[in-house]
Amino acid sequence: MTIQTILGAIVIGAIIGALGRLVLPGRQPIGWLVTIIVGIVAALIGTAIAQVLGVATTDGIDWIELVLQVVVAIIGVALVAGLRGRTRV
Structure with missing residues (x-):
């Protein structure tokens, strides 16, 4: 795995995570770093x-493949946002 591969994965992951977060209705109580990781x-x-x-x-x-990635990102953002929403008091 090269530096270019890792940077490419981070950039693509950020885009996929952002798309998943934008498509999901409502506000999600997660930060952009978590969104990138989910992406x-x-x-x-x-x-x-x-x-x-x-x-x-x-x-x-x-x-x-892109649609599958965004659908998985939507599910991931929803799961993480749901877990984060429950743990906050």
């Missing part, structure tokens, strides 16, 4: 799901 994890999980489904390697932009 990175969502990007990895979405890619793994796309590979299992056989849609990860297509010509051009992998729209199905």
